[in-house]
Amino acid sequence: MPVKLGIFYFLAAFTVWAAAVVVLGKNIVRAAVALIFSFCGMAALYVLLDAEFLAAVQVLIYVGGITILLLFAIMLTSRISAKTARVINDQAFLSGIAVVGLVVGLIYVSTSGIAAISGPPRLPETAPFLGRALLTTYALPFEVVSVLLLAAMVGAIILARKE
Amino acid sequence: MIPLSHFLILGAIIFSLGVFGALTRRNAIAILMSIELMLNAVNLNFIAFARYLPRTLLQGQVFAIFVITVAAAEAAVGLAIVLGLYRNFKTVNVDEINLMKW
Numbered sequence: 001m002p003v004k005l006g007i008f009y010f011l012a013a014f015t016v017w018a019a020a021v022v023v024l025g026k027n028i029v030r031a032a033v034a035l036i037f038s039f040c041g042m043a044a045l046y047v048l049l050d051a052e053f054l055a056a057v058q059v060l061i062y063v064g065g066i067t068i069l070l071l072f073a074i075m076l077t078s079r080i081s082a083k084t085a086r087v088i089n090d091q092a093f094l095s096g097i098a099v100v101g102l103v104v105g106l107i108y109v110s111t112s113g114i115a116a117i118s119g120p121p122r123l124p125e126t127a128p129f130l131g132r133a134l135l136t137t138y139a140l141p142f143e144v145v146s147v148l149l150l151a152a153m154v155g156a157i158i159l160a161r162k163e
Numbered sequence: 164m165i166p167l168s169h170f171l172i173l174g175a176i177i178f179s180l181g182v183f184g185a186l187t188r189r190n191a192i193a194i195l196m197s198i199e200l201m202l203n204a205v206n207l208n209f210i211a212f213a214r215y216l217p218r219t220l221l222q223g224q225v226f227a228i229f230v231i232t233v234a235a236a237e238a239a240v241g242l243a244i245v246l247g248l249y250r251n252f253k254t255v256n257v258d259e260i261n262l263m264k265w
Contacts, residue, residue, distance in 0.1 A: 008165050012173045019177050019200050023184035028193060035196050038177075042203050049170070049214040051224055054206075054231075061231055066199060066238045073192050073242040077249040088187045089258050095186035103179040110171035121164075123214060129221055130228070138225055145232045152236030159243035 008048060015041035026087050032071050039063050050123040053130055170211035178204035189256045191245045195238060202234045 018038035025031040039062040046055040134142050177200060184197030206227045213223025249255050252262075 005165055008169060012169070016173070016176055016180070019180045022193075022196055022200060023180045023188070028190055031193060031196060035199065038200065039203065042207060045170075045173075045207060046210055048165070049210050051210045051214070051227075054210060054224055054227055057228070057231060058206075061235055062199070062203070066235060069238055069242055070192060070196060073245055076246060077192065077255045087189055087193070089189050092187045095183055099179045099183040099186070102182060103175055106175035106179070107172050110175060111168045123221075126221060126224060130224060133221065133225055134228070141229060145229055149232060149236050152240050156239040156243040159240070160246050 004048070008045075011041050011044050011048070015045065028074055028087075029071070032067060032074060035070070036063055036067050039067065051126060053127040167211060167215045171208060174204045174208040174211070177201075177207070189258055191248065191255045191257050192242070194257065195241045195245070198241075199234060199238065202230055206230050 015038055018034045018041060021034035022031045022038060025034060039058060043055040043058040043063075046052075046058060181197045181199075181201035181204060184200065185194050188194050188197060209223040209227045209230070211223075213221050213227075216223075245255055248260060252260050254260065
């Protein structure tokens with residue numbers, strides 16, 4: 001048991017460090033690479049939560065798709081060599097106060113009431129269950145989200161086209 | 164077994180980092196990256212609840228799949244908008260793009 005807890009603390013520290021580099025780092029390319037590390041740490045946490053299918057999806061879509069798309073956009077827009085002096089706007093102080101309040105409130109809520117729940121010792125294999133649920137109970141949301149994805153794809157192509 | 168609150172606190176920290184980034188970064192792509200972080204933190208909470216709630220039907224994991232799909236759509240459209248902005252303004256710093264601000 002303590003081994004699992006140790007793994008959790010290591011992964012949590014790794015993910016938070018990577019997320020901090022994404023948010024506070026000066027170099028945008030470095031931030032994008034840190035985002036990859038953050039997503040990988042998150043996928044490992046999903047495995048720790050018995051969600052193997054979602055861990056694989058996380059690596060495929062976030063690491064393999066979205067981050068590459070972000071890197072393409074970075075390479076197409078900003079001049080990497082021109083290191084901009086300021087990466088943070090004028091609202092940093094106010095936002096910092098608001099965010100500290102937010103994290104304190106969220107941690108208070110997380111630790112006060114619902115902390116005592118402890119689930120089953122281990123979930124059964126989730127992938128077959130998820131497949132069945134998506135095609136029976138959640139068939140309508142599944143179709144709606146596929147139409148949304150198609151619309152987003154067409155919209156992205158139209159927006160990014162020259163004329 | 165790891166207590167549920169550990170996962171919730173981790174999700175809260177990452178979500179708050181994402182909020183801070185989305186509020187303060189000047190680069191539009193960095194803002195999109197912060198939003199991805201926030202969506203990931205929410206997914207972590209969904210999956211943690213799907214794991215810990217008794218007699219779960221894995222609704223949390225199903226919802227996480229939908230969140231991932233919407234995040235992918237958001238990233239595609241967002242980056243297309245950023246590219247359009249760059250073509251028109253030659254910058255992606257959001258505080259320099261103030262055409263519709265009074």
